Amino acid sequence: MQNALVLQATHLGTQQFAITPNDKSIPPVNMTLSIEEPKSLGASINSARLHREFPDGLDSTLYALADDTGIPPQMIKGQVKTEGRGFDPLNWRYEPVNASIGDFGYSTKAKDLRMDSRHGSSLRLPAIGDSADPGNCGTNYDYKSHIDGRIPDTSCRGLPIGSTFSPQVMSDIAQTNFTIDIPNRDPKTGLVLTDGNGQPRPLRASDRYVSVYDVFTYNDGVYHWSDPSNAKGAAAQARVKLLKSGSVDFTAQLSLAASYGLLQVMYARAIDEGWAGSTPGCGATNPKDPDNLFDTSCNLDHGGGSLGLGTRITDGNFANYAGSTNPTVNGESDLESLFDQAYQEYNRNKDGYGDHVIANTKLYEPNPTGSIFNAGGQQ
Amino acid sequence: MIRQFSLLALIGFSLMGSLVLSAQNSDQTPTPAVMQAVEAAFPVSLRFVPAPPEGKGTLAQPYHSCASVFRTMQNGTPDLIAAGYSGHGSEVAMLAYQQGEAHIINASPILEKGLMDEGCEINIVNLADPKEPNWPLANAIDVSFSGGPVWFLTWGGNELQNITALVPGSGLPAYNIPPRSAMSSGDIVDIDHSGPMQIVGSNGDGDTFPQEEDGISATGTLTLFRFNGTTYAPAKRNLLECEEYEPNLPKTPDEQTFYKGDIGPWMSYIDMHTPPAPGYQLKIINGDRDGSNRVTSAKVDINGVTIISPTEVDQSVETLTRTIQLQKQNKIKVTVDGPAKSHVYVTVE
Numbered sequence: 001m002q003n004a005l006v007l008q009a010t011h012l013g014t015q016q017f018a019i020t021p022n023d024k025s026i027p028p029v030n031m032t033l034s035i036e037e038p039k040s041l042g043a044s045i046n047s048a049r050l051h052r053e054f055p056d057g058l059d060s061t062l063y064a065l066a067d068d069t070g071i072p073p074q075m076i077k078g079q080v081k082t083e084g085r086g087f088d089p090l091n092w093r094y095e096p097v098n099a100s101i102g103d104f105g106y107s108t109k110a111k112d113l114r115m116d117s118r119h120g121s122s123l124r125l126p127a128i129g130d131s132a133d134p135g136n137c138g139t140n141y142d143y144k145s146h147i148d149g150r151i152p153d154t155s156c157r158g159l160p161i162g163s164t165f166s167p168q169v170m171s172d173i174a175q176t177n178f179t180i181d182i183p184n185r186d187p188k189t190g191l192v193l194t195d196g197n198g199q200p201r202p203l204r205a206s207d208r209y210v211s212v213y214d215v216f217t218y219n220d221g222v223y224h225w226s227d228p229s230n231a232k233g234a235a236a237q238a239r240v241k242l243l244k245s246g247s248v249d250f251t252a253q254l255s256l257a258a259s260y261g262l263l264q265v266m267y268a269r270a271i272d273e274g275w276a277g278s279t280p281g282c283g284a285t286n287p288k289d290p291d292n293l294f295d296t297s298c299n300l301d302h303g304g305g306s307l308g309l310g311t312r313i314t315d316g317n318f319a320n321y322a323g324s325t326n327p328t329v330n331g332e333s334d335l336e337s338l339f340d341q342a343y344q345e346y347n348r349n350k351d352g353y354g355d356h357v358i359a360n361t362k363l364y365e366p367n368p369t370g371s372i373f374n375a376g377g378q379q
Numbered sequence: 380m381i382r383q384f385s386l387l388a389l390i391g392f393s394l395m396g397s398l399v400l401s402a403q404n405s406d407q408t409p410t411p412a413v414m415q416a417v418e419a420a421f422p423v424s425l426r427f428v429p430a431p432p433e434g435k436g437t438l439a440q441p442y443h444s445c446a447s448v449f450r451t452m453q454n455g456t457p458d459l460i461a462a463g464y465s466g467h468g469s470e471v472a473m474l475a476y477q478q479g480e481a482h483i484i485n486a487s488p489i490l491e492k493g494l495m496d497e498g499c500e501i502n503i504v505n506l507a508d509p510k511e512p513n514w515p516l517a518n519a520i521d522v523s524f525s526g527g528p529v530w531f532l533t534w535g536g537n538e539l540q541n542i543t544a545l546v547p548g549s550g551l552p553a554y555n556i557p558p559r560s561a562m563s564s565g566d567i568v569d570i571d572h573s574g575p576m577q578i579v580g581s582n583g584d585g586d587t588f589p590q591e592e593d594g595i596s597a598t599g600t601l602t603l604f605r606f607n608g609t610t611y612a613p614a615k616r617n618l619l620e621c622e623e624y625e626p627n628l629p630k631t632p633d634e635q636t637f638y639k640g641d642i643g644p645w646m647s648y649i650d651m652h653t654p655p656a657p658g659y660q661l662k663i664i665n666g667d668r669d670g671s672n673r674v675t676s677a678k679v680d681i682n683g684v685t686i687i688s689p690t691e692v693d694q695s696v697e698t699l700t701r702t703i704q705l706q707k708q709n710k711i712k713v714t715v716d717g718p719a720k721s722h723v724y725v726t727v728e
Contacts, residue, residue: 098526192636199640217643221710222596224648229585229599232564233523235500244644246634320467321492321556330553337551344559348527351563351583 008335009035010070010326012063037063038366041077045087053089065308069315070325075339076311078361079346082353083264083310092178094223094258095266096216097231097239098349103212103257104239179203180254181218182210203254212252216243232349263310270309310346317342398458399451400503400518407447407503409460416481417446417462420474425466442466445499449473449518449534459484461534463499463522468492471501471522471532473539485538489557490530499524504567506531506576506606509668515540516575516606521565529565529580531611542610544580561613562604568621570724572668572697575606577614579621595708598650619649619659619705620727624715626674641683647711649727655705661686663699664724670697674717679725681711689714692723703727 012035020028041059050058058080059073066073084091095102181200184193200218203210220226226240259266319325321341329335336358344354409417421444443465450459460474460481472486500523507517515533519542523529530543543560550558562580569576585599601618604611627645629638637643661681666673673696676689686701694717705727713725 191632217637221642221646221648224585224596224598224650227585227598227648228564228566228579228581228601229583232581232583233500233526233529234502234521234564234566235523236526237564237566246644322554334551334553338554341551341556348525349563351528351561351581353583 006331007033008072008329008332010072011035012037012067036369038073039369040367041074042364042367047087049090050087058087061307065311069311071311071315071318071339072361074364074366075357075361076307077364078359079310079314079343079357080262080307081360081363082357083347084262087262089262091262091264092258092260093264094178094180094215094252094254096212096225096252096257097236097243102239103253180215182214183218185214210252210254213243213246215252215254229350259306261306261310263306265306265310265313270306314342314346317345321345399453400449407449409446409448409457412479413448413457413460413476413481414444414446416476416479417460417474418444420462420472420481420483421464421466422470422472422483422486425464425468425470443498445501445522446474447501447503447520449503449520459534461501461503461520461522463501463524465499465524469499469524471520471530471539473534487532487539487541489555490541490560491524491527492556504531506567506578508573508575511575514575516542521567523565527563528560529562530560531562531565531578542606544604544611544613561602562611565604566621568623568724569668570603570621570662570664570726571605572664577606578604578611579618580604582616593652595650595652597652598648615728618726618728620647620661620711620725622647622713622725623722624677624713624725625722626715626717626719628714628716641710641712645712645714647713647725649705649709649711651705651707654707657704659703659705660728661701661703662726662728663687663692663696664726665692665694665696665698666721666723672721673697674715674721674723676716677723678714679711682706682709689716 014035015033017031017033018028019031037060040057041062045058054061058077062073062076065071065076080087097104180203182203183200185191216225224230226244228237231237231240256267260270315325318338322329322338327338329338340354340358342354343357347353421442426442444462445465446460446462448457448459449461450457452458457476460476462472462474462481464470464472464486468489469491470487470489472483474481474483502521504519504521505517506519507514511517515535518534520532520534520539521529522532530541532539532541532543534540544562545558546561550556562578563583564579564581566579567576568579571577579601582600582602585597598619600616601621602613603615603618603621605614606612629635629645634643638645661679663677663679665677673694675693677687677692678685678689679687679701681703686703687699692699711725711727713723715721715723
C-alpha cells in the first residue's frame with residue numbers, strides 16, 4: 001500500500017489512474033494524467049546558426065525525440081549544451097588520435113575503407129593506396145615510402161577533401177568555425193616554403209594529399225589534441241608521440257575522422273549504426289551513406305543526424321545500466337544517477353562528462369504551458 | 380568479492396625458481412595460440428550480448444579480450460597470462476597457461492559495466508621503487524577498456540589486488556554499478572625520484588567543456604597519484620603540465636622551420652579561461668633517480684621569454700625550479716640536448 005507515488009513522464013499522451021483511499025468510507029477517485037509538450041525548455045538559445053537550421057526553435061525537435069526515446073527533453077538539451085559550441089548544428093571537429101575511430105585508428109591500418117564490409121561502397125572516401133584508384137596504386141602500396149617528404153606519388157589519387165560530398169555538405173563545412181591550417185609546401189621538394197615564412201594557410205576544399213602530420217603540427221596549439229585531457233591513455237599518448245616525432249605520416253582523412261553536429265557523433269559510428277535509419281532521405285541513396293550527417297531539419301526528418309543517433313545511443317546506455325528500458329527507480333536522485341552513468345558511457349573517456357550533462361540539464365527545466373489543474377479547482 | 384577458481388591446484392608451480400616475470404622483459408605479446416586459449420576462457424557471465432533495439436543498429440563485435448604474458452618459464456613458454464575481458468561488463472583475470480589451454484586462477488570484480496562494443500589494452504608495467512624489485516608493484520597490470528579510464532592491479536600469487544584510485548562516492552550498489560576509476564589516464568612517471576613510481580592522470584577538465592565565449596580552448600589539469608602502501612591515491616590535483624622530453628634539437632630544414640615558428644614537438648600549451656594567479660612553479664627533473672640518463676642541456680621558453688637557459692642545466696643538475704607568471708594562453712618551448720635515452724620531466728604546478 002503506497003501513500004505516495006512519484007512518476008517520471010517518458011512519453012506524451014494520457015494515463016488513467018485510480019486512487020483508492022485507505023479509508024474505505026471514501027470512494028476511489030479516477031483521474032487522467034496528461035503529458036503534454038512544455039512551452040519551452042529553460043531560456044531561449046541565441047544562436048543564428050541554430051535558428052537558421054531550426055526556424056521554429058530546437059525545443060520542438062527535442063520533444064519528438066524525447067517522446068520517441070523516453071529521455072526527458074531537458075536532458076537531451078543539457079547534453080547538446082555539453083557537446084556543442086554555442087548550439088551550432090554545423091559543429092565539426094577533427095579527431096586525429098582518439099582511441100578507436102580517430103584518423104590513426106583507420107589510416108595507419110592502410111585499409112581500403114571502401115572494401116570494409118562495415119561501411120560498404122557508400123563511403124566513397126578515396127585515400128592514397130586505394131585499390132579502386134585509377135592510378136592503380138594497388139594493394140601493395142607502401143604508405144610510408146610514398147609519404148616520405150610528403151610528396152605523394154602523383155599517379156595515385158589522394159583524399160580529395162570533401163569533393164565526394166554533396167554541395168550542401170561542403171557548404172555547411174565551409175560555414176563551420178572549425179578551420180584547419182596547413183603549410184605551403186614546395187611541390188617538388190615537399191619542404192615548407194620559406195619565402196612565405198613557413199606560415200600556415202587555411203585548408204582549401206581543393207587541397208589533396210593533406211598530411212596528418214601537418215594538420216597536427218600546425219593546429220595542436222589551437223585544438224590541443226595532444227593535451228592529456230583529449231589524448232587519454234597510453235595508446236593515445238603514444239600516437240601523439242609518433243605524430244610529434246614525424247615518424248609516422250599519412251593522408252589525413254579529415255571527413256571520416258571527424259565528429260559532427262549537435263551531439264558530435266563520429267562519422268564512423270554514424271555509419272556503423274545506420275544514422276539515417278532504413279529510409280534515408282536528403283539525397284542519400286543508402287542507409288549507410290554519410291552524406292548530410294550534419295544536423296539539418298531535413299536529416300532530422302529522416303533519422304535524426306547526430307542528434308537523433310546520439311539520443312538513441314544514450315537510450316541504449318541507460319537500458320544497459322538500469323537493466324531495463326522502463327526500470328523501477330528509487331527516486332529522482334537514483335534516476336539522475338542512472339542517467340549520469342548513461343551519459344558518462346556516451347563519452348566514457350572524458351571524466352565528469354555525465355556529471356556535467358546532468359548539471360546542464362538544470363538549465364533547461366521545462367516551462368509548463370499552463371497550470372496542472374484547471375482553474376476553479378477539482379472537477 | 381574476488382572470484383576464486385579451484386583450478387589453481389591443478390597447475391604446477393614447482394618451477395617457481397625458473398620463472399621470469401614480464402615487466403623486466405620486452406615482449407609481453409601473446410602468440411595467437413595463447414590468445415586463442417585466453418579467448419576460450421572468456422567468462423560466460425561477461426558474454427551477455429544485449430540485443431540491439433529495433434532500428435538501433437547492430438553490434439559488430441560484442442565482446443573482446445586482451446592479454447599480456449605475465450610470466451614465462453626459462454624456455455620462454457608463457458606460464459601466467461594477465462587478461463582483460465570486456466563484454467557487457469569488464470574484468471581482469473589471471474590465467475594459468477599450460478599445453479595450449481588457459482584457465483582462470485582469479486578474477487577481479489566487474490570493473491566497468493554496460494559496455495557494448497569495447498576493446499581493451501593490457502600491459503605489464505613496473506611501478507616499484509627500484510630498491511624493491513620483488514614487490515608486486517614491479518609487475519603491475521595496466522589495463523583500460525576502449526580508451527576509457529585506466530586500472531592498475533597487482534598479483535600477489537593467489538589473487539589480484541586493485542590498486543586503482545577510485546572516484547569517491549561513484550557507483551550505484553543498488554543497481555550493481557561499480558565505482559569508477561579516478562585515473563582517466565595513467566602515465567607512469569618518476570618526478571619524485573623516490574619511492575614507488577608515480578602516476579599522472581588527466582582531470583578531463585580542459586576542452587571537454589569549452590567556454591567558447593572567450594575564444595580559448597582551455598587545456599586540462601592533471602592529478603599526481605602516489606602509492607600509499609595499499610592503493611594509488613591523489614596527491615596533487617592541480618598540475619598544469621607534466622611532460623617528458625628527450626633530446627630534440629631541430630635538424631632537418633622542416634624541423635628548423637617549425638622550430639623557428641614555435642610549432643612542433645618542442646611545444647606544449649597551457650591555456651586557461653581566466654587569468655591565472657601568480658606564483659606557479661616550473662620544475663625540471665633531470666634523468667633517472669640514480670643519476671643516469673641526464674641531459675646535458677635544457678632550455679625552457681614561456682611565451683618567447685627564456686625561463687631556463689641551456690647553461691643552467693647539465694648532468695650535475697638533478698632538479699631546477701623557477702617561479703613563473705602565466706598568462707591566459709601560454710606556449711612552453713622545451714629544447715633538450717644529451718645522449719640517447721637521456722630525458723627530463725617538465726612540470727608546472
